[in-house]
Amino acid sequence: MSKFDEYFLMQESDVAEYVKEKITFFDKKALLEVKEIGDGNLNYVYRIKETETNKSIIIKQAGTVARISEDIHLSTNRIKIEFEVLSMYRKYAPEFGPDLYGYDAVMNCFAMEDLSEFRILRDGLIHYQIYPHLADHMSTFIVDTLLPTTDVFMEHKEKKEQVKTFINPELCEISEELVYTEPFTDHNKRNELFGPIQAWLSQQIYEDQLLRTEAAKLKFAFMNNAQALIHGDLHTGSIFVTPDQTKVIDPEFAFYGPIGYDVGNLIANLVFAHVRAVVAGEEAYVEWSKRTIASFIDQFQKKFIVKWNDGAIDRLAKEDGFKNHYLHTVMEDTAGICGLEIIRRIVGLAKVKDIVGIEEPEAREKAEKICVLFAKDCIMKRASLQTGDQYIGLLQEKMEEI
Numbered sequence: 001m002s003k004f005d006e007y008f009l010m011q012e013s014d015v016a017e018y019v020k021e022k023i024t025f026f027d028k029k030a031l032l033e034v035k036e037i038g039d040g041n042l043n044y045v046y047r048i049k050e051t052e053t054n055k056s057i058i059i060k061q062a063g064t065v066a067r068i069s070e071d072i073h074l075s076t077n078r079i080k081i082e083f084e085v086l087s088m089y090r091k092y093a094p095e096f097g098p099d100l101y102g103y104d105a106v107m108n109c110f111a112m113e114d115l116s117e118f119r120i121l122r123d124g125l126i127h128y129q130i131y132p133h134l135a136d137h138m139s140t141f142i143v144d145t146l147l148p149t150t151d152v153f154m155e156h157k158e159k160k161e162q163v164k165t166f167i168n169p170e171l172c173e174i175s176e177e178l179v180y181t182e183p184f185t186d187h188n189k190r191n192e193l194f195g196p197i198q199a200w201l202s203q204q205i206y207e208d209q210l211l212r213t214e215a216a217k218l219k220f221a222f223m224n225n226a227q228a229l230i231h232g233d234l235h236t237g238s239i240f241v242t243p244d245q246t247k248v249i250d251p252e253f254a255f256y257g258p259i260g261y262d263v264g265n266l267i268a269n270l271v272f273a274h275v276r277a278v279v280a281g282e283e284a285y286v287e288w289s290k291r292t293i294a295s296f297i298d299q300f301q302k303k304f305i306v307k308w309n310d311g312a313i314d315r316l317a318k319e320d321g322f323k324n325h326y327l328h329t330v331m332e333d334t335a336g337i338c339g340l341e342i343i344r345r346i347v348g349l350a351k352v353k354d355i356v357g358i359e360e361p362e363a364r365e366k367a368e369k370i371c372v373l374f375a376k377d378c379i380m381k382r383a384s385l386q387t388g389d390q391y392i393g394l395l396q397e398k399m400e401e402i
């Protein structure tokens, strides 16, 4: 019998014991230090380090309620989904996923590589760090991990099995509420419409019926378009970086959904970093972040076409014009979701440091207004927003309006 034969939420004091008993990584006699280092909204993340050698590993464990709110009860199955999707990254895009050392279905946790030499991308962006390979790496990552899971590339019965395996109702419900519903209605009263722009935000969002209708269309597309096994939460807090390397973590929201959900999420979060630099007058960073956004969008489309040409197996998918139609709809979803992600991070429950960390109230207000106006156009004009230059042009236009 072991205390780890039955699930409980571990404390730091349990984790060293757990690792020695369950994971083949450290010597049984090693002296281990444990620290909880998680700053996400849902789970607990422990770094375990051997004092003598500095060798280290990460254990991530799921609780039955969200860390951000005890009102949010969740199945621990999300940690299994996360482990399986990270395993899929090792298969399709090994350089962009962490090494994995085992999954425990009883304790609802898994062990993975400690990426302590990396930095969370959001944190780097907030400190105006430049990552020269970001657009290249992330466009490759998305194309290489998403396309192989679609009906274009996968045998259709196998894909349907995958849809079943990765059904993720509770985490999807969080997105359905936090991204697609609450920002437009505040029905759970969790939105925070703050300070002097409260009336402006309310008018721009709650009182805009056309916007709310488009949000409804996008919500139902999210729930009904089982296109690819998406990450489901691909913001800049789910990406670890060094100047040369990029690793994607945290795919606990993964399920079969629209490809544009991942692409749009990343663009939205790069926009936060860009707008932060704009209001801070960080000219060099404004230029780099602008080029990165445009380049990510354009490289994604180029790589998508190359991969499709190399590997599509569905016979009708090879018909003239279909590939371009498919990509056009992905880019339309991308723009809509980019807009939704921006709005929910400005008014919703889960805000972003890039914006709330702007100390000077007038600068924050300006940033929020640029973001919201840009986001609304992304949603309303999504059918015609396709290229990097179009996104950058729209951002520029909104900056001039404020």
Ligand code: SR1
Pocket: 041, 042, 066, 068, 072, 174, 175, 178, 233, 350
């Ligand atoms: C209750 S979880 C809040 C947010 O954190 C996650 O990272 C997702 O983005 C989710 O919407």
Ligand code: MG
Pocket: 040, 041, 233, 238, 250
């Ligand atoms: Mg996360």
